[in-house]
Amino acid sequence: KNFPPGPPCLPVLGTLLHLNLENPLKDFQRLRQSYGNVYSLFFGLKPAVVISGFKTIKEAIVIKAVDFAGRPQDLFPNYVTQRNGVILADYGSVWRDHRRFALMTMRNFGLGKKSMEERIHEEIQCTVDTLVKSLGATLSPQFMFHNAASNIICKVVFGTRYEYDDEMIKIIVKCFTDLTKMANGLWAMLYNSIPLIRPLPLPFNKAFKDMEMYLGLAAGLVNEHKKTRVPGEPRDFVDCYLDELDQQGEGSSFSEEKLLMHTFDLYVAGTDTTSNTLLTGFLYLMNYPHIQERCQQEIDQVLEGKDKVTFDDRHNMPYMQAVIHEVQRIANTVPLSVFHCTTKDTELMGYSIPKGTMVIQNLTSVLNEEGQWKFPHEFNPENFLNDKGEFVKPEAFMPFSAGPRMCLGEGLARMELFLIMVTLLRKFNFIWPEDAGKPDFTPVYGITSTPKPYTMKVQLRSKQ
Ligand code: HEM
Numbered sequence: 001k002n003f004p005p006g007p008p009c010l011p012v013l014g015t016l017l018h019l020n021l022e023n024p025l026k027d028f029q030r031l032r033q034s035y036g037n038v039y040s041l042f043f044g045l046k047p048a049v050v051i052s053g054f055k056t057i058k059e060a061i062v063i064k065a066v067d068f069a070g071r072p073q074d075l076f077p078n079y080v081t082q083r084n085g086v087i088l089a090d091y092g093s094v095w096r097d098h099r100r101f102a103l104m105t106m107r108n109f110g111l112g113k114k115s116m117e118e119r120i121h122e123e124i125q126c127t128v129d130t131l132v133k134s135l136g137a138t139l140s141p142q143f144m145f146h147n148a149a150s151n152i153i154c155k156v157v158f159g160t161r162y163e164y165d166d167e168m169i170k171i172i173v174k175c176f177t178d179l180t181k182m183a184n185g186l187w188a189m190l191y192n193s194i195p196l197i198r199p200l201p202l203p204f205n206k207a208f209k210d211m212e213m214y215l216g217l218a219a220g221l222v223n224e225h226k227k228t229r230v231p232g233e234p235r236d237f238v239d240c241y242l243d244e245l246d247q248q249g250e251g252s253s254f255s256e257e258k259l260l261m262h263t264f265d266l267y268v269a270g271t272d273t274t275s276n277t278l279l280t281g282f283l284y285l286m287n288y289p290h291i292q293e294r295c296q297q298e299i300d301q302v303l304e305g306k307d308k309v310t311f312d313d314r315h316n317m318p319y320m321q322a323v324i325h326e327v328q329r330i331a332n333t334v335p336l337s338v339f340h341c342t343t344k345d346t347e348l349m350g351y352s353i354p355k356g357t358m359v360i361q362n363l364t365s366v367l368n369e370e371g372q373w374k375f376p377h378e379f380n381p382e383n384f385l386n387d388k389g390e391f392v393k394p395e396a397f398m399p400f401s402a403g404p405r406m407c408l409g410e411g412l413a414r415m416e417l418f419l420i421m422v423t424l425l426r427k428f429n430f431i432w433p434e435d436a437g438k439p440d441f442t443p444v445y446g447i448t449s450t451p452k453p454y455t456m457k458v459q460l461r462s463k464q
Helices: 025-035 054-063 076-080 093-108 114-133 142-158 167-182 186-193 205-228 237-247 256-287 289-303 311-316 318-331 410-427
Strands: 038-043 046-052 346-348 351-353 358-362 428-431 456-460
Touching: 025 038, 025 046, 025 358, 038 186, 046 054, 054 346, 054 358, 076 186, 076 205, 093 237, 093 256, 093 410, 114 142, 114 410, 142 167, 142 237, 142 256, 142 410, 167 205, 167 256, 205 237, 205 256, 237 256, 256 289, 256 318, 256 410, 256 428, 289 311, 289 318, 289 410, 289 428, 311 318, 311 410, 318 410, 410 428
Parallel strands: 046 358
Antiparallel strands: 038 046, 346 351, 428 456
């Protein structure tokens, strides 16, 4: 009763036929126009509510926070991750303990402090070396940015990194990029909607194989940690978790099984998001050379005489900050966030939503919402600058979502984006190759949006 309205529903299929399962973003927008900011869909028999627009999303996930802080437990990714980890954990003590632990650990390891900056800078040096080797040639930057993001989070979690030509990093990055595309793609939607097909040998089985591969790798790394660790002197996230396990008594929610999936969550969430944001950033900067040039002018001025950029320098770089935020807005890296679920019977904008209903936050609808942005539909850093040229962040800037389930890697991601983009723009000019044709800015849909593969030319800047 009083459930949000939605398109007509068929037996077995629900409202699946109203969506292009390869990329439903346009359908979500179309349905919003017909049914408003809160409407319902049915995945088979399973009801879902799609929420759109800044006001509605804020009301749900920030103001009524706990009511909307659950995660559905019967979707394809829950089966693939064996219901472990933090990203898909339902609202409750296991999620709370693991989230708090991850936030605290990453902070102790220097999030916002110098040591994390040093780790990022070490990795940037490898990116710089790759670019120097490509001077004058045309380069595909996909692997380079994926490898850099992957290595940074790998160092935080496992204390190690892989050379860019190491077979292992190729396997890991491929596994992560495949999984984030599969997790809410066509086969996942069919898996969710039609339980009868689950035992069949269909393409979704690849995700289970990828996960098995990752767990084998992680178990090997954890075993090595067990042999070499000094209790109380942690080197990385895994050591911290093992220390925590030593201290936890009976009834603790920490376990080795959970550790493995926790490493997966941080590793995968930290790789595909940051790298795709960087790829989007350089795609736009090459095609808006005047914006690239203005960034470089600001960087040269602020960093004059300095060896390296620090995260604190962002306070003196309003234009660069505006560009990075605009890149994140336009990249729309996690377009539907991660699906939420109501934790109790609740209400939203006058509609009743029962406990256990899946909630899809259409972040896309906020990041390009008319009325929230000066230029909602174009790439324009002015969206984040006031009349005095100062950096301002509108409340509708929600690429990391908001509320209790908000991205826990936001601090790390922001530091990476700033240090990487500033260092590379200071040293190089990025040029759209003359023979590359017109750029295609339309991203490929998945849990993370990915720019279509492109190439770049790199020139050493004369000043450097
Ligand atoms: C540009 C980079 C990133 C973007 C745009 C992004 C975006 C998001 C979004 C939209 C969510 C879902 C929030 C919700 O359900 O309401 C999320 C969750 C999460 N992110 Fe990120 N993320 C980024 C980087 C990272 C990094 C670097 C890490 C790793 C340290 C990370 C770890 C996580 C985790 C563990 C969650 C689950 C939080 C929870 O369920 O409590 N993310 N992220």
